[in-house]
Amino acid sequence: MEGNKGTVCVTGGTGYIASWLIMRLLQHGYSVNATIRAKPERKRDISFLKSLPGALEKLHLFEADLGDPDSFNAAIERCIGVFHLAASVELEDGEPEEVVTRRAVNGALGILKACLKSSTVKRVVYTSSQAAVAFNGKEEDIMDETYWTDVDLLKANMQTGSSYAISKTSTEKAAIEFAEENGLDLVTVIPSLVAGPFICPQFPASVRMMLALVSGDESLYHVIFNASLVHVDDVVGAHIFLFENPDAKGRYNCSSQMSTIVEIAEFLSAKYPEFPIPTIESLKKFKSFKTPGLSSKKLLDSGFTFKYGLDEMFEGAIQCCKEKGYL
Numbered sequence: 001m002e003g004n005k006g007t008v009c010v011t012g013g014t015g016y017i018a019s020w021l022i023m024r025l026l027q028h029g030y031s032v033n034a035t036i037r038a039k040p041e042r043k044r045d046i047s048f049l050k051s052l053p054g055a056l057e058k059l060h061l062f063e064a065d066l067g068d069p070d071s072f073n074a075a076i077e078r079c080i081g082v083f084h085l086a087a088s089v090e091l092e093d094g095e096p097e098e099v100v101t102r103r104a105v106n107g108a109l110g111i112l113k114a115c116l117k118s119s120t121v122k123r124v125v126y127t128s129s130q131a132a133v134a135f136n137g138k139e140e141d142i143m144d145e146t147y148w149t150d151v152d153l154l155k156a157n158m159q160t161g162s163s164y165a166i167s168k169t170s171t172e173k174a175a176i177e178f179a180e181e182n183g184l185d186l187v188t189v190i191p192s193l194v195a196g197p198f199i200c201p202q203f204p205a206s207v208r209m210m211l212a213l214v215s216g217d218e219s220l221y222h223v224i225f226n227a228s229l230v231h232v233d234d235v236v237g238a239h240i241f242l243f244e245n246p247d248a249k250g251r252y253n254c255s256s257q258m259s260t261i262v263e264i265a266e267f268l269s270a271k272y273p274e275f276p277i278p279t280i281e282s283l284k285k286f287k288s289f290k291t292p293g294l295s296s297k298k299l300l301d302s303g304f305t306f307k308y309g310l311d312e313m314f315e316g317a318i319q320c321c322k323e324k325g326y327l
Helices: 016-027 067-077 097-118 151-156 163-183 205-210 218-224 231-243 261-271 297-302 309-322
Strands: 006-011 030-036 057-065 083-085 123-127 186-190 193-195 224-231 249-252 257-260
Touching: 006 016, 006 067, 006 231, 016 030, 016 231, 016 297, 030 067, 057 067, 057 218, 067 097, 083 163, 083 231, 097 163, 123 163, 123 231, 151 163, 151 186, 163 186, 186 231, 193 205, 193 231, 193 309, 205 218, 205 249, 205 297, 218 224, 218 261, 224 231, 224 261, 224 309, 257 261
Parallel strands: 006 030, 006 083, 030 057, 083 123, 123 186, 186 249, 193 224
Antiparallel strands: 224 257
């Protein structure tokens, strides 16, 4: 473990990417203030965070909720940086879109105001999503950071997952605008479908999607029909790299490769014969819209290097699922 680099705050600490980020930040020598949402109806399992190497000395947990923006103040006070990952990732659209979006935007703005108030925060890294880039009605194979999801288009044709895309797009835009108006250093990371191992007890939605051919969940096949993928450790590595890189500015796509459902099926059939992976012929009946890939050229040109490929993504995910009883 490296020496003491200072204290940073990670919001949404029990989430898939956030928990992995906390682990890596502790290894990089940071002290971490992590926020978790209070669950009055049941006790939340946070033992996996408390047992991380270095957690006893350098990890401090705070209760905070996007619905109460001021609740983040204590966790952000005296921090040198903030990684804002807290978000509602339920794609089933259980709540009205306006409620989801308003809570996400107000929560993000409250966090940014707390950063200004602290006077110690040097940079904020906000975790966006490919959902804030890809849905704009433009038929492009690859999209860079200049592309934005068209919120009005989604609102006119609401489908499963639309609330999430609208929320992530609206929140990122609001955060960027606030940061520019108030002279706050803000960088946004835009991951594609995040794959690989996980330390959180819950089954991450993105891992469940990328393992659709293993589980046989046909309702998720459309997600990986044309999928941009990235390993969770690469996503976390990009967060830390962009936080520490003094020249980082603006939005950064974070995606290491594209794969079709056929390519994934071929890979899984060869690598994991123990699973009943659908045949290529049987997959021909499934149709889906073509999801554009994310160009990570800006991130790569800044000096970042992806470390993992498809093999490590599936190996880590399948091993974790076996250990946790999901497979």
